[in-house]
Amino acid sequence: MHVVFSPEREDPGNDLVARHDIPKVVGGCGPAASELAAAMYSAIFHTVVPVSTPAVAEMTKLLENIYRCVNIALVNELKPLCMRMGIDIYEVIDAAKTKPFGFHAFYPGPGLGGHCIPIDPFYLSSKAKEFDFRTRFIELAGEINTAMPYFVLDRIGSALNERSKAIKGSKVLVLGLAYKRDIDDLRESPSLTVIELQREKGAVVSYNDPYFPSVGRGRQYDLNMISAPLDDLAQFDAVVIVTDHSTYDYRAIVEQSQLVVDTRNATKGIQSPKIARC
Amino acid sequence: MHVVFSPEREDPGNDLVARHDIPKVVGGCGPAASELAAAMYSAIFHTVVPVSTPAVAEMTKLLENIYRCVNIALVNELKPLCMRMGIDIYEVIDAAKTKPFGFHAFYPGPGLGGHCIPIDPFYLSSKAKEFDFRTRFIELAGEINTAMPYFVLDRIGSALNERSKAIKGSKVLVLGLAYKRDIDDLRESPSLTVIELQREKGAVVSYNDPYFPSVGRGRQYDLNMISAPLDDLAQFDAVVIVTDHSTYDYRAIVEQSQLVVDTRNATKGIQSPKIARC
Numbered sequence: 001m002h003v004v005f006s007p008e009r010e011d012p013g014n015d016l017v018a019r020h021d022i023p024k025v026v027g028g029c030g031p032a033a034s035e036l037a038a039a040m041y042s043a044i045f046h047t048v049v050p051v052s053t054p055a056v057a058e059m060t061k062l063l064e065n066i067y068r069c070v071n072i073a074l075v076n077e078l079k080p081l082c083m084r085m086g087i088d089i090y091e092v093i094d095a096a097k098t099k100p101f102g103f104h105a106f107y108p109g110p111g112l113g114g115h116c117i118p119i120d121p122f123y124l125s126s127k128a129k130e131f132d133f134r135t136r137f138i139e140l141a142g143e144i145n146t147a148m149p150y151f152v153l154d155r156i157g158s159a160l161n162e163r164s165k166a167i168k169g170s171k172v173l174v175l176g177l178a179y180k181r182d183i184d185d186l187r188e189s190p191s192l193t194v195i196e197l198q199r200e201k202g203a204v205v206s207y208n209d210p211y212f213p214s215v216g217r218g219r220q221y222d223l224n225m226i227s228a229p230l231d232d233l234a235q236f237d238a239v240v241i242v243t244d245h246s247t248y249d250y251r252a253i254v255e256q257s258q259l260v261v262d263t264r265n266a267t268k269g270i271q272s273p274k275i276a277r278c
Numbered sequence: 279m280h281v282v283f284s285p286e287r288e289d290p291g292n293d294l295v296a297r298h299d300i301p302k303v304v305g306g307c308g309p310a311a312s313e314l315a316a317a318m319y320s321a322i323f324h325t326v327v328p329v330s331t332p333a334v335a336e337m338t339k340l341l342e343n344i345y346r347c348v349n350i351a352l353v354n355e356l357k358p359l360c361m362r363m364g365i366d367i368y369e370v371i372d373a374a375k376t377k378p379f380g381f382h383a384f385y386p387g388p389g390l391g392g393h394c395i396p397i398d399p400f401y402l403s404s405k406a407k408e409f410d411f412r413t414r415f416i417e418l419a420g421e422i423n424t425a426m427p428y429f430v431l432d433r434i435g436s437a438l439n440e441r442s443k444a445i446k447g448s449k450v451l452v453l454g455l456a457y458k459r460d461i462d463d464l465r466e467s468p469s470l471t472v473i474e475l476q477r478e479k480g481a482v483v484s485y486n487d488p489y490f491p492s493v494g495r496g497r498q499y500d501l502n503m504i505s506a507p508l509d510d511l512a513q514f515d516a517v518v519i520v521t522d523h524s525t526y527d528y529r530a531i532v533e534q535s536q537l538v539v540d541t542r543n544a545t546k547g548i549q550s551p552k553i554a555r556c
Contacts, residue, residue: 101295
C-alpha cells in the first residue's frame with residue numbers, strides 16, 4: 001500500500017484557469033508512492049509537481065493560503081489608516097499594481113471567507129506550538145481579519161450617526177451573503193457576522209443575494225431569512241454592500257437608497273454624498 | 279508654480295524591464311500640476327499613471343515597499359519553523375510558485391538590504407502615530423527582518439559547535455557584501471551586521487565580494503578590509519554565503535571549504551555534509 005498527499009488548489013469563481021491547467025502538487029511516503037500518484041494525476045492534470053514528502057505538500061498549500069491571509073490582512077490594516085489620512089486606499093492599490101514587477105494587488109474588505117483562507121493558516125499556528133514556535137504573522141492576520149466585520153459595524157454606525165440616526169431601530173439591508181463575488185458559497189462569510197453584529201445592536205436587518213433566495217440555519221448562523229427584493233431600497237436607513245456580486249447595478253442602488261455603506265469599492269467611480277466607503 | 283510628487287520605482291539588478299517601461303506614478307497639487315508632470319514624464323516613460331494627490335503617490339510607493347518588506351518577513355518567520363519541522367522551505371516555495379494564480383514567491387534570507395525596503399515602511403509607521411494608529415504588520419516585519427542576521431549568527435554557531443568549535447577564534451569568510459545578488463550596493467546590507475556580530479563573538483572575519491575589492495568606512499560600518507581571494511578556502515572554519523552572486527562557483531566552494539553556511543539556498547541541488555542551510 002502507498003500513501004500520498006495532494007492538497008486542493010482552488011480559486012472559486014475563477015473561470016480563467018481550467019482545473020486541469022492548475023499544477024497538482026503531490027508528496028508521497030516514498031518515491032514509489034510519489035511516482036504512482038504522479039502517473040495517476042497526469043491523466044487529469046497537465047502538470048504534476050512532485051515534492052519530497054506529504055509534509056512538504058501540505059506546507060505548500062499552507063504557504064499559499066497564509067500568503068493570501070496575511071496580504072489581505074495587510075491592506076485591511078492599512079485601510080483605516082488611509083481613511084484617517086484622507087487617502088483612498090483603492091486608488092493607491094490601483095496605482096501600485098501598475099508596477100510591472102514585485103507587486104501583487106490585494107484588496108481590503110469586510111473580512112475573510114471561504115473554507116481555506118480563514119481556517120488553514122491556523123492549522124500551522126496550532127502545529128507550531130508543538131515545536132515551541134509562535135507564528136506571529138498568522139496570528140496578527142487572524143486578529144485583523146477577524147476584526148473587519150466589527151470595523152464595518154463601526155462604519156455603519158458612523159454613517160447613520162451623521163444622519164442623526166442610531167443603529168438601534170434602523171432598517172438595514174445587507175447586499176450579498178456569499179463570501180466572495182459571484183459564487184454561492186456561504187462558508188465563513190463575513191456577511192453572517194455583519195448581520196449578527198447589527199442585530200445585537202438592535203438594527204432590523206434584511207439581506208439580498210441572488211445566489212441565496214433564502215437562508216436557514218447552519219453551523220455558524222441561524223438566520224431563517226428570505227432574500228429581500230431590491231424594488232424598494234428607499235425604505236432602508238442603510239444599504240450595506242458586503243459582497244460585490246457583478247449582477248448588481250450599483251449606480252441604481254445608490255440612486256434609490258438613502259445611504260450606501262460600501263465595503264468592497266463596488267461604487268468606484270460613482271460620486272454621491274449617499275456613499276460611505278469603508 | 280506647480281508642485282508634483284513622483285516616487286522612485288526601481289529593481290536594482292533587474293535587466294528584464296527597461297526603465298522607460300516602468301509606469302511612472304505622478305501626483306500633483308492640483309490637476310494642472312499633474313497634467314504638466316504627466317506631459318513631461320511622457321517624453322521618457324511609456325506609461326504615466328496620474329493619481330489625485332502627492333500623498334496618494336507617496337502611499338503608492340510605500341505600499342509597494344511595505345508589501346515586499348512584509349512578505350520577506352513572512353517567509354523569514356516561517357523558515358525557522360520549517361527547519362524545526364524538518365521541511366525545506368525552499369522546496370515548499372518552489373512548489374507553491376507553480377500555482378498559476380494568487381501566489382507570489384518571496385525567499386527567506388539573511389535580512390533586508392537596500393535603500394528602500396528596510397527603511398521606507400517606517401516612514402509610514404512614524405506618520406501613523408500622528409493619527410493615533412499603529413502599523414502592526416510593518417512593526418512585526420521590521421522586528422523579524424532585523425533579527426535575521428542574529429539568526430544567521432546562531433546558525434554559524436550551531437554549525438561550528440557540531441564540529442566542536444566555538445565562534446571565538448574561528449576563521450570565517452563571508453561571501454558577498456552587497457545587499458542583493460549581482461549588484462554593487464552596500465546600503466543597509468545584512469552582511470555588515472553578520473560581520474559585526476561575528477566579530478563581537480570573537481570570530482576572525484574575512485570577506486569576499488567581486489563587486490567590492492575593498493571596503494572602508496561608511497555610515498553603518500568601519501571595516502577597512504580587502505576582499506580575500508578564494509584560492510585557499512580550506513583555511514576557514516566556516517564560509518558563510520550572505521549574498522548569492524551568480525559569479526560564484528558554489529560547487530567548487532563547497533568542495534574546497536570545511537563548512538558552508540548557506541543563507542540564500544545558493545547551494546541548492548548540492549548534496550554535502552559540509553553544508554549547513556539556513
